Amino acid sequence: MTSYIQCAAVAVAALALGACAAEDSAHPAGDLALPGATFYPESLDRAADGSLYVGSFGTGEIVRFAPGSSTAEDFATSPDIRQAAGVLVDNNAASLYVCANDRSTTAPLPPTVHRFDLASGVPSASYPLPAPAFCNDLTRDGDGNIYVSDSTGKVYRLPRGGSALALWSADPLLASSAPNGFGANGIAWDGARTIYVSNFDENRLLRIAIGADGSAGRAEELPVAPTLNGPDAVRRLDDRHLLVVQQPAGSVVRVDTATGAATVAASGIDMPTSVVAAGGDLLVTEGQLGHLLGTVSGPPHLPFAVRRFPIIGE
Numbered sequence: 001m002t003s004y005i006q007c008a009a010v011a012v013a014a015l016a017l018g019a020c021a022a023e024d025s026a027h028p029a030g031d032l033a034l035p036g037a038t039f040y041p042e043s044l045d046r047a048a049d050g051s052l053y054v055g056s057f058g059t060g061e062i063v064r065f066a067p068g069s070s071t072a073e074d075f076a077t078s079p080d081i082r083q084a085a086g087v088l089v090d091n092n093a094a095s096l097y098v099c100a101n102d103r104s105t106t107a108p109l110p111p112t113v114h115r116f117d118l119a120s121g122v123p124s125a126s127y128p129l130p131a132p133a134f135c136n137d138l139t140r141d142g143d144g145n146i147y148v149s150d151s152t153g154k155v156y157r158l159p160r161g162g163s164a165l166a167l168w169s170a171d172p173l174l175a176s177s178a179p180n181g182f183g184a185n186g187i188a189w190d191g192a193r194t195i196y197v198s199n200f201d202e203n204r205l206l207r208i209a210i211g212a213d214g215s216a217g218r219a220e221e222l223p224v225a226p227t228l229n230g231p232d233a234v235r236r237l238d239d240r241h242l243l244v245v246q247q248p249a250g251s252v253v254r255v256d257t258a259t260g261a262a263t264v265a266a267s268g269i270d271m272p273t274s275v276v277a278a279g280g281d282l283l284v285t286e287g288q289l290g291h292l293l294g295t296v297s298g299p300p301h302l303p304f305a306v307r308r309f310p311i312i313g314e
Contacts, residue, residue: 006133007245008217012098032043032065032283034304039293041285041304043087043099043137043233043274044177047118053096054285055084058292062087062116065306076121081114086137086187088248093145094118099135107154111135113148113158113165127158127165134182137274138234141189149184149197155208155216169208171219176201186234192255196222196242198231205231205244207256224260228253233274239298243282245272252282255312266309270301282309 032052034041040058047053050067061083064075076096086099096116100107108163111133115125127137127250134151141147144160147168153175157168176183178201181267186198195208197219205224209217230248237243242255252275266282268274273287284307290296 022207023284028127028281030308032070032072032306034063037302038177038292038302039304040289040300041287042083044276044283044285045087045089046188046276046278046283047089048091050278052278052283053087053089055098055280057083057085057287057289060084060100062096062121067091072143074121076113076116076123079122080109080112080123080126081107083137088138088140088146089118090140090146091118095124096121097138097146099138101135109287110152111259113138113146114162116178120144125163127163129156129165136185137187138245139187139189139195140308141195141272143157144192144268145214147187147189147195149187151182151184151200152262153183154288155187155195155197157214158171159214166265169216169219170202171206173204173206173219173221175204176265185232186245188234188236190236190242194309196257198228198229198234198244203231205227205242207257222255222257222260224255224262228262232272234272235275235277237277240293243277245275245284247271247273247287252284252309263312265311266307267312271296271308277311280311283307284309 038058039056042057044054052065062076063072082102083099088097096115111129112128136149136151146158150158155169156165174184181201185200193210197206205222206219227247232245232247237242250269252265253262254265275283288300291300
């Protein structure tokens with residue numbers, strides 16, 4: 001296995017493959033502008049009060065949009081977060097969890113989940129992943145356990161009240177078939193007894209049953225039609241449907257977990273990375289990561305933004 005730096009660099013680079021056509025730099029009304037020329041949003045989540053939290057892969061900072069506000073305010077910055085990936089609000093624990101990675105070639109920080117107080121933004125705990133790893137995304141089940149996708153092909157679990165991550169699944173379907181490839185990506189709890197995980201390189205959507213004792217069942221592929229194209233974030237929409245971001249395709253699809261049928265929910269997005277539902281709308285981070293990683297020429301279109309779309313078909 002390669003070093004953490006090699007693994008993380010390859011993993012992130014894979015996100016940038018096949019960038020969609022760039023949007024005009026002027027965003028429509030309803031979009032939320034993000035600060036600076038290097039923000040590169042990677043993930044977002046919405047709290048019960050309507051506050052929106054967005055993480056930066058370019059700077060590592062976390063910003064917050066207060067309910068009803070279109071102005072980003074600083075929520076948390078930490079020298080321990082150089083690139084922020086997955087962001088998860090835990091309303092019950094009044095906490096924000098953030099996946100942190102570091103692509104530095106000199107003295108890189110280990111991949112780590114950081115926890116912040118949701119009211120103050122003060123750091124409250126950290127949970128390192130065994131390197132090499134790429135801490136990608138997070139979800140929470142109904143018992144308060146946190147699940148973390150590692151793009152080298154694993155899922156870790158932080159038990160409610162626990163102090164350390166434990167390997168939950170290393171099923172072969174979570175890994176890429178390419179050496180140093182990019183596997184497990186987005187992750188979501190279905191509201192019952194199943195965790196869903198996307199595999200970026202393999203264009204798969206996987207489901208893993210949660211056993212009565214909390215252990216992981218065997219990963220099974222949910223055949224999706226049309227076939228997914230570079231699936232990134234996965235989010236629960238309702239009891240039967242998931243939202244899956246397709247980064248290369250520049251779209252978000254709604255997947256029926258009973259049939260595998262996928263329908264377009266939003267499209268025309270410049271390298272989307274994550275999504276949350278807000279009423280009848282979708283809020284989508286327009287990551288543009290190819291410009292950061294050097295796979296897309298020229299500067300990004302500014303301002304960086306969280307794009308707002310009515311859900312097609314709703």
